[in-house]
Amino acid sequence: MSYKILLCLSILPSIILGYIVYKEDKVEKEPASLLTKLILGGVITVIISIILEAIFPFLAIENKTTLESLIEILFEVALVEEFCKWLVLKKITWNNKEFNYLYDAIVYAVFVSIGFATLENIFYVLDGGIGVAILRAILSVPGHIFYGVFMGYYYGISKLGEINNRNDIKTKNIILSIAIPTILHSIFDFCITNPNMISLTIYLVFIILLYINAFKKIIKLSKIKKSIIP
Numbered sequence: 145m146s147y148k149i150l151l152c153l154s155i156l157p158s159i160i161l162g163y164i165v166y167k168e169d170k171v172e173k174e175p176a177s178l179l180t181k182l183i184l185g186g187v188i189t190v191i192i193s194i195i196l197e198a199i200f201p202f203l204a205i206e207n208k209t210t211l212e213s214l215i216e217i218l219f220e221v222a223l224v225e226e227f228c229k230w231l232v233l234k235k236i237t238w239n240n241k242e243f244n245y246l247y248d249a250i251v252y253a254v255f256v257s258i259g260f261a262t263l264e265n266i267f268y269v270l271d272g273g274i275g276v277a278i279l280r281a282i283l284s285v286p287g288h289i290f291y292g293v294f295m296g297y298y299y300g301i302s303k304l305g306e307i308n309n310r311n312d313i314k315t316k317n318i319i320l321s322i323a324i325p326t327i328l329h330s331i332f333d334f335c336i337t338n339p340n341m342i343s344l345t346i347y348l349v350f351i352i353l354l355y356i357n358a359f360k361k362i363i364k365l366s367k368i369k370k371s372i373i374p
Contacts, residue, residue: 147270153277154269157285158262165254165293168366171245178242179255185232186259193225193260214334222329223322229256230295230322238303244373247365249300250293257292261285283351287332290358291325297361298324304372328354 166173197220208216237243237252265285269277298321305313332354335347 150269150273150277151266153274153281154266155262157265157281158258158289161286161289162255162258165251165289165362168362169247169251170366171247171369174242174248174251178236178240179251181236182232182252182255183259183262185236186229186256186261187263189225189228189232189256189260190263192228196224196228197221210338213338214330217333217337218326218330221333222326225260226291226295226325226329227322229253229260229292229325230299232256233295233299243303244371246300246304246368246372249303250296250362250365253292253296253299254289255292257288257295261288264288283336286355287329287351290354291328293358293361294328295321295325297321297365300365300372307372307374 166179233253233256237249242248243252261284265280268280268284298317302314302317302321305311305315305317331350332347335343335350
């Protein structure tokens with residue numbers, strides 16, 4: 145299969161899911177310039193994550209135990225990648241004048257995730273072919289984007305806490321905006337890198353619950369029409 149077709153297949157899942165999230169922003173669409181900046185920021189986080197994961201291997205040992213594998217995935221992969229995305233998200237949007245509705249936070253976090261997921265997907269699909277493209281379109285790309293939904297959900301509530309001078313709400317949800325995506329990412333990666341009947345069963349249940357809850361959060365925040373700016 146030609147590289148052009150594989151490249152299109154690499155990008156298509158991100159376009160579809162990004163459009164769905166963007167379409168649900170019914171009150172005030174975000175500027176294309178801001179969304180482009182977020183996507184590019186997400187692309188950059190792929191490079192940063194690769195460098196950090198190479199420089200600071202958490203458990204660079206062979207024949208890891210199950211616990212060691214889980215710890216490696218949690219700290220070396222999931223936390224590094226989600227924290228890099230979160231830093232880009234906060235740097236670009238926290239004090240941006242366009243950030244005036246709770247749903248904006250989901251849009252922002254998802255578009256950072258789109259940048260990350262798309263570049264990562266291009267690497268894997270060009271190397272692995274059509275089979276990899278199909279599997280990643282169903283699983284990996286939506287996974288990254290739905291981690292972004294959860295990140296944005298708690299990120300938005302944290303911003304609301306700051307505006308209302310509730311430092312307890314702000315701090316709690318800032319932590320959750322990093323912790324929840326990291327935990328979800330860890331479960332996803334651990335199950336697919338430790339294939340057995342138990343982990344695959346957990347994986348299938350996890351995927352179903354992840355997708356359902358992500359769409360619930362999209363619908364819930366998209367219905368809030370009131371500006372968070374007093």
